[in-house]
Amino acid sequence: MHSPVKVCSSFVVWMGINTFLFVWFYLFYDLGDQFFYTRHLLGSALAWARAPAAVLNFNCLLILLPVCRNLLSLFRGSFMCCGRTMRKQLDKNLSFHKLVAYMIALMTAVHMIAHLLNVEWYNNSRQGVYDTLSTALSNLEDTDNTTYLNPIRTTDLIPTYFAFTTIAGLTGVIITLALILIITSSMEVIRRSYFEVFWYTHHLFIIFFAGLVFHGAGRIVRSQQKTDPPHNTTFCKDHPEDWGRIPECPIPQFAGGFPQTWMWVIGPMVLYLCERLLRFIRYMQTVRYRKIVMRPSKVLELQLVKNGFKMEVGQYVFINCPAISQLEWHPFTMTSAPEEDFFSIHIRSAGDWTDKLIDIMQKLPEGAQGPKMGVDGPFGTASEDVFDYEVSMLVGAGIGVTPFASILKSIWYKFKESNPKLRTRKIYFYWLCRETHAFEWFADLLQVLEKEMEERGMGDFLTYKLYLTGWDQVHADHVKVRFDQDTDVVTGLKQKTHYGRPIWDKEFEQVRKENPTSVVGTFLCGPEALAKVLEKKCAKYSDVDPRKTKFYFNKENF
């Protein structure tokens, strides 16, 4: 996991449930009277096998859920606990999926080792290697009035043969193998280099779940049943040769446990099936191209229209282009506002898929429709809070500036329509990036907004500052030569570019000075380190006096 494990409340709950299940089932099998004779043959290895089995049931239930992105976005907000950024949410779902997978792998290992011991000891008991009681128990046959305990029925068996001729053994080996292949092909190195191998191999989970459901069908974990008259284990364990001959010790009867795994996993399996169906239906819906624009620095803007598509600010979609790859779906934050009758995405050249897409679009004749596209989404919880503050400080770092295209446009539309939901009167926008390469389209957007605002005499509605953190000698020379020009040499905007990182103290001072009585909301889309800095500054510059400026750092950052 690339982010530090934040001790989230859902993580604590999950570990709590795992621990509870493990301990409960361990004690159930280690102390239960009905397993007294089973324990005599197997010791505590029985409990060591059954406890992880319970944890496995629980985690196999969970593992399918985080990847149902369509269903999750329908239940928006109810599962999420910390933060709702697009990246964060995606990452959180996938991080949880991986965490559960690791737990499954760990429990499988414990379960398998315990069962290896069980099979070996059952086999030894059958062959009379242990004491008389063990031999007597193992000799119990499956006839009219006796039932067997030891699942190994013959004396000339080898464990490997037993494993491959029982349902539990065979399914166990197959699904463990599937699990191992899934895990090795999901290693980051493989996943990033050749998505197809990862994705195809991952579908072995179908075999995994199928095998899992039938794994317990053989009912080889057997417990003692009540007989009439009752079999007194405390006394009878020392007299195995008298079983069936004295009234205190009728022959003990055993029966296998009812398989339960299917009860745990059938729900999520159905849900996942619905998820895949939903993705397929969404994929089949027609997506029309409204406009295809090549922006500078190989950025492609696609304006698309889809029936019944409703979005909110800062959300993202998954795009699939069968002409390039049948299987790959790539997420892109939308850069259009909900008020527009289309949705747009800006795609930078960032790898094979994006390069091919840009290539195809460049070769299209004027006005033609592009290749067939599948669009899944929108996903991500939008933060409507951004419209609630009188004064907003919006900070976008690097590629984090993309959702702000949507937000700024939406704020401007709402302002023009005098939308009562919009309480914002002033926006300070801070754009931090190493270089403006691939973001010229955003500078264009700011220019357009700048012009429109000036036309309405609203020149100071939006104050924006660009910070180029990756400047070098060439930049500096350029600026030196053109310092007296009206518009900025880098962006063409009226407001000049700053070099280096912003001095936040000065910025907050300025905001406080210009808005002495307002409540200021700060929103960030960028790195964690910056979030910490901004949070501190918000606290530092907020005044206790309610009539003076107050800064709120929004934890629900984008």
Place this chain on the structure above:
Amino acid sequence: MGKIEWAMWANEQALASGLILLTGGIVGVAGQFRGWQFAAYAVAAGVFVCLLEYPRSKRSKGTSVERTGQYCFTVCVKSFGPLTRNYYVRAFLHAAICVPGGFMLATVLGCVCLGIASLIYLAAAIRGEHWEPILPRKAETRKPPESIKKPPQNPPPRPPPEMRKKRVDDLEGAAYDNPIDVTANE
């Protein structure tokens, strides 16, 4: 996402198999199973496979990501030259190593996993891949960039000194044609 080198996946699979063989072997020996000799073999085989597979190969295209602390393993594996470089050798080696694991339940999973790894290595070998060590690159000393502010090396084209002396008495004769054109290139 470029083309995968199958050896990358084979490497992950083989490393996992080594660990599984090792674990199965330890269980077999510690539990004193029947056929524990196979388990003891599996322990040794598992350790060997892990040591062989730990250092990642350098990718022919793209950035290679090292495993933590793999440098000393890289040096060891590199020293075997063509035996470790060639993936056909590795494929057959793993196929041979995995066979005894099939004789005991505790190690059968390791055997099958290693067998699969062997098949993937075979695929890699057929595609012409081979193992390259990841060695630290010597930091190249960067030459300071050429400054445009260097003074000119050559004086401007001038005639010999006798002609340059100001000849006030003979202004007509003092004029000369420059051998090299000194007008600016428009």
